[in-house]
Amino acid sequence: MSFRHIVVAVAAVLSAAACSTSTAGQAQPVPTVTKAAGPQLVVGTLHVALPVGAKYTTRTDDGLLDGCISEGTVVCEARLLDLREATSDPNAPINLPSAKRPFGWYTGTDVPTCITAASPPGQAAVATGSNLLESGFAPVGPKKAEYGRWQVxxxxxxxxxxxxxxxxxxxxxxxxxxxxxxxWDDKMNTMLAGATFS
Incomplete structure (x- = not known):
């Protein structure tokens, strides 16, 4: 694919994102899919192509970077987690993800933290609030996922x-x-739009 074609594809994704708005309870627009050239990743039954230059950490000794996608100097821009084992154990300390609760993105039972590019897991400050900005359903390949965006x-x-x-x-x-x-929103949308399941 030529540089010009890449620029046109990126412009199409940005244009589609700029023209869409969402409110609580509405479905998210289906993003334009561009061909990903990054490494292939399998998490549970989910198959995705990582963004070019990104890497995935399956497990670390301290558990802080389990499931992290990193890029450049940022050690955890996103997490892809298979929660089948954790959700099958009735004694596991887990909160199920949900856009219906303030910290619905956080599955731990302790105090949530503010993971950012400058504050990776283990160095992040305590989260004091989590206000739901958007919710609904968004595509992950052929499936629809419960979706939420919070201001933390x-x-x-x-x-x-x-x-x-x-x-x-x-x-x-x-x-x-x-x-x-x-x-990074565009990269995530593209990666998830191209997902497949086994």
């Missing part, structure tokens, strides 16, 4: 950010995007 406030105000979540309750796949901004 933090003890350290420089870490205030937006968090996006896609939850597939049947497949038990959770996708969380931290520190949302338009460029």
């Amino acid at each position: 406030t933090c003890e350290d105000e420089t870490q205030n950010n937006q968090v996006r979540m896609w939850w597939l309750p049947t497949s038990k796949i959770l996708v969380v995007q931290y520190g949302s901004f338009p460029g």
Whole structure:
């Protein structure tokens, strides 16, 4: 694909994103799919192509970076997690993802933290608030996920950010995007639009 074709494809994605608005309870628009050239990733039954230059950390000794997608100097821009095992254990300390609760993107039972480009897991400030901005359903490949976007406030105000979540309750796949901004939103939308399932 030539540079010109890439620019046209990116412009189409940006144009589609700029023309869409959403309100609570409405479905999210289907993003334009461009061919991804990054590494292929399988998480549970979900198959995606990572953005070019991104990498995925399956597991770390401390568990802080499990399921993280990173790019450049940012160690955890998003998480892709298979929650089948955790949700099948009635004694597991987990809150199911939900756009119906303030910290619905956070599955832990402790205090949520503000993960951003400057504050990776383990170094993030405590989250003090989580206001739902958008909710509804959004595509993940051929499936529809419960979707939410929250404005998160933090003890350290420089870490205030937006968090996006896609939850597939049947497949038990959770996708969380931290520190949302338009460029990374487009990459996430493209990656998830091209997803397949096995």
